[in-house]
Amino acid sequence: MSRVLAWVDRRFPLSRLMRESMTEYYAPKNFNFWYFFGSLALLVFAIQVITGIFLLAHYQPSAGKAFDSIQTIMFDVKWGWLIRYIHTTGASFFFIVIYLHMLRGYLYGSYRKPRELLWIVGFVIYVCLMAEAYFGYVLPYGNMSYWGGEVITSIVGAIPYAGPWLASLVRGGFGIGSATLNRFMAFHAVLLPALLGLLVLMHLLALHETGSNNPDGIEIREHPGADGKPLDGIPFHPYYTVKDIFGVGVFLIVFSLVVFYAPTLHGLFIETYNYIPANPLQTPPDVTPAWYLAPYYAMLRAIPEKQLGILVLVLAIVAPFFLPWLDRNPKAKSVRYRPVYLAMVLILVACLLVLGWIGMQPASPSLLPPARLCLALYFLFFVSLPFVSRFEPTRPVPERLRM
Amino acid sequence: MRRLLIIAALALGALPPPAAAEAAPKLEAPHYRFDRATIRRGAELFARRCSACHSVSRIRYARLETDLDMPLGTLRDDIMLPSGAHIHQGMMSAMRPRDAAKWFGVAPPDLTLEARYRGIDWIYTYLKSFYRDVKRPTGFDNRVFKNVAMPDVLEPLQGIRAEDGSVIRKGSVSPQQFDRDVAAITAWLQYTSDPSKLAREALGPWVIGFLALFTLLAYALKRVVWRRVH
Numbered sequence: 033m034s035r036v037l038a039w040v041d042r043r044f045p046l047s048r049l050m051r052e053s054m055t056e057y058y059a060p061k062n063f064n065f066w067y068f069f070g071s072l073a074l075l076v077f078a079i080q081v082i083t084g085i086f087l088l089a090h091y092q093p094s095a096g097k098a099f100d101s102i103q104t105i106m107f108d109v110k111w112g113w114l115i116r117y118i119h120t121t122g123a124s125f126f127f128i129v130i131y132l133h134m135l136r137g138y139l140y141g142s143y144r145k146p147r148e149l150l151w152i153v154g155f156v157i158y159v160c161l162m163a164e165a166y167f168g169y170v171l172p173y174g175n176m177s178y179w180g181g182e183v184i185t186s187i188v189g190a191i192p193y194a195g196p197w198l199a200s201l202v203r204g205g206f207g208i209g210s211a212t213l214n215r216f217m218a219f220h221a222v223l224l225p226a227l228l229g230l231l232v233l234m235h236l237l238a239l240h241e242t243g244s245n246n247p248d249g250i251e252i253r254e255h256p257g258a259d260g261k262p263l264d265g266i267p268f269h270p271y272y273t274v275k276d277i278f279g280v281g282v283f284l285i286v287f288s289l290v291v292f293y294a295p296t297l298h299g300l301f302i303e304t305y306n307y308i309p310a311n312p313l314q315t316p317p318d319v320t321p322a323w324y325l326a327p328y329y330a331m332l333r334a335i336p337e338k339q340l341g342i343l344v345l346v347l348a349i350v351a352p353f354f355l356p357w358l359d360r361n362p363k364a365k366s367v368r369y370r371p372v373y374l375a376m377v378l379i380l381v382a383c384l385l386v387l388g389w390i391g392m393q394p395a396s397p398s399l400l401p402p403a404r405l406c407l408a409l410y411f412l413f414f415v416s417l418p419f420v421s422r423f424e425p426t427r428p429v430p431e432r433l434r435m
Numbered sequence: 436m437r438r439l440l441i442i443a444a445l446a447l448g449a450l451p452p453p454a455a456a457e458a459a460p461k462l463e464a465p466h467y468r469f470d471r472a473t474i475r476r477g478a479e480l481f482a483r484r485c486s487a488c489h490s491v492s493r494i495r496y497a498r499l500e501t502d503l504d505m506p507l508g509t510l511r512d513d514i515m516l517p518s519g520a521h522i523h524q525g526m527m528s529a530m531r532p533r534d535a536a537k538w539f540g541v542a543p544p545d546l547t548l549e550a551r552y553r554g555i556d557w558i559y560t561y562l563k564s565f566y567r568d569v570k571r572p573t574g575f576d577n578r579v580f581k582n583v584a585m586p587d588v589l590e591p592l593q594g595i596r597a598e599d600g601s602v603i604r605k606g607s608v609s610p611q612q613f614d615r616d617v618a619a620i621t622a623w624l625q626y627t628s629d630p631s632k633l634a635r636e637a638l639g640p641w642v643i644g645f646l647a648l649f650t651l652l653a654y655a656l657k658r659v660v661w662r663r664v665h
Contacts (some may be wrong), residue, residue, distance in 0.1 A: 061664055103548075106631070107493045113631035266664055274657045281650030285643055292639030296551075307551035307628075 058265030060246035066136035068279035083119040098173035127324035141365025142245040148356035150238040167220035174306025249365030318394040326391030334403040465559035467618040477623025488543040492525040550628035
């Protein structure tokens with residue numbers, strides 16, 4: 033065995049990679065609940081790729097056959113229902129896991145120096161994931177797929193000057209049809225997964241360069257022991273591998289409960305309107321997006337003017353990219369020592385939850401004031417952070433980690 | 436951090452429920468056990484009363500034997516319509532859609548996914564909500580689906596009712612039996628919309644049981660390994 037390993041190591045840095053990223057990668061020893069979601073995101077990505085390959089083997093990307101081919105998977109393909117339910121459940125759980133992972137970053141200031149690029153790559157992953165989910169959402173070609181496809185591509189069409197040209201480029205014609213399904217499948221099954229894989233690799237490389245942040249927001253590398261290893265660090269393997277495996281177990285139980293007992297989750301994970309085939313002549317009473325994109329849809333609808341709404345939408349997506357430079361607290365990173373910042377993050381989360389709920393409701397004038405309030409508070413978070421973070425009261429940050 | 440989770444859960448719970456579609460008639464939830472016996476009963480009723488016009492094209496006859504333990508004899512004698520239907524084909528109606536559209540004004544829809552799209556409460560309430568209306572071509576209208584083209588095919592069972600609910604003529608079965616029959620048809624359509632439900636719910640405990648054991652072992656392993664840190 034060791035001779036085989038030596039043979040490989042002279043030709044490929046297998047042992048070195050294992051050492052640097054596993055057995056001698058030192059992670060802070062005080063990771064809590066919030067630190068499960070990075071590895072879980074990787075797990076869901078793998079689940080989506082594997083189930084996606086099986087679905088791709090049966091899916092037919094044309095306007096006449098797409099919906100039927102999905103039903104063939106559900107009714108006639110052996111275990112097809114299981115594969116598809118895992119894939120649809122996986123899509124929603126990908127966002128649940130990623131949103132919790134991002135919230136962790138907000139809470140503990142994980143975006144702060146020296147992790148700016150780690151944060152930005154992570155956010156690019158999130159934007160790609162939204163695109164990936166959107167393209168996948170259109171593929172089954174149910175009626176909500178069709179109208180969702182229509183609405184989002186019309187956003188592209190609202191771009192000044194180049195809009196109509198871009199919209200017909202994205203759609204492959206003047207409307208959603210076979211050409212759209214073909215290119216969306218190319219994006220969903222090839223371009224974006226490849227891009228996501230590359231970005232995840234960059235995300236991990238950046239993480240291992242800077243080392244992980246932790247709930248205290250203290251740099252463990254600033255307190256090395258006599259052997260040069262961080263005093264508060266423990267090797268990722270075996271400590272966090274066994275801990276993450278336990279997290280995987282709990283996650284898969286929750287995941288299976290949905291797959292086996294409530295795969296549509298009352299229309300939240302698979303929409304009711306996607307059980308009728310795409311029909312260009314019949315608009316569903318309310319075109320609402322999947323829950324994970326609903327906050328953005330609420331923002332879009334909160335602004336009466338279409339192009340201004342799209343500008344606000346783009347700003348809302350771009351704003352978090354600047355977080356590493358907006359947060360200027362010189363003493364602390366983590367909410368553990370920043371009560372005011374904690375309150376701001378909680379308000380931000382509450383606003384996004386309310387916006388998400390509003391985004392899934394039928395358009396109604398009575399929901400405009402709360403949507404606008406939440407939208408204003410969302411931007412207020414980013415606008416006020418540079419000032420608040422500089423002057424906010426900060427509790428004394430300990431020298432070393434608290435367990 | 437636990438406090439955060441509680442706050443988030445409370446915030447979600449505090450949101451008002453989604454607005455209902457305006458002036459929709461109140462739907463009644465059926466009471467039935469989603470088991471093979473109920474679904475088989477629904478299948479028989481469906482074959483006798485509904486499948487002359489409605490297909491459930493995604494359900495192949497052979498499935499009823501494997502999924503529902505329906506004896507092949509019953510399947511051939513009571514379910515397979517019209518004559519000449521093949522056991523491995525989908526359950527198609529006896530009418531051609533083009534003829535049906537000419538006769539009823541609109542082709543009767545394929546009902547495979549109807550329970551997914553409309554919901555089981557809708558189907559149950561709809562089937563119970565026909566009333567006498569001489570102005571309609573079929574002589575009946577429906578409270579849940581105004582100006583419906585479908586005739587009241589369950590009328591021999593339910594009897595005839597006026598719009599205010601008063602009985603014009605009694606049916607051949609008691610109201611309680613009629614509710615059970617309609618619930619069985621609803622269970623059948625729930626099955627056709629997602630036949631995996633039977634398999635899923637039978638498999639679920641095994642998968643989750645295995646994962647629970649796995650998680651328990653993983654936790655024990657974690658405890659052992661982490662003893663060195665604490």
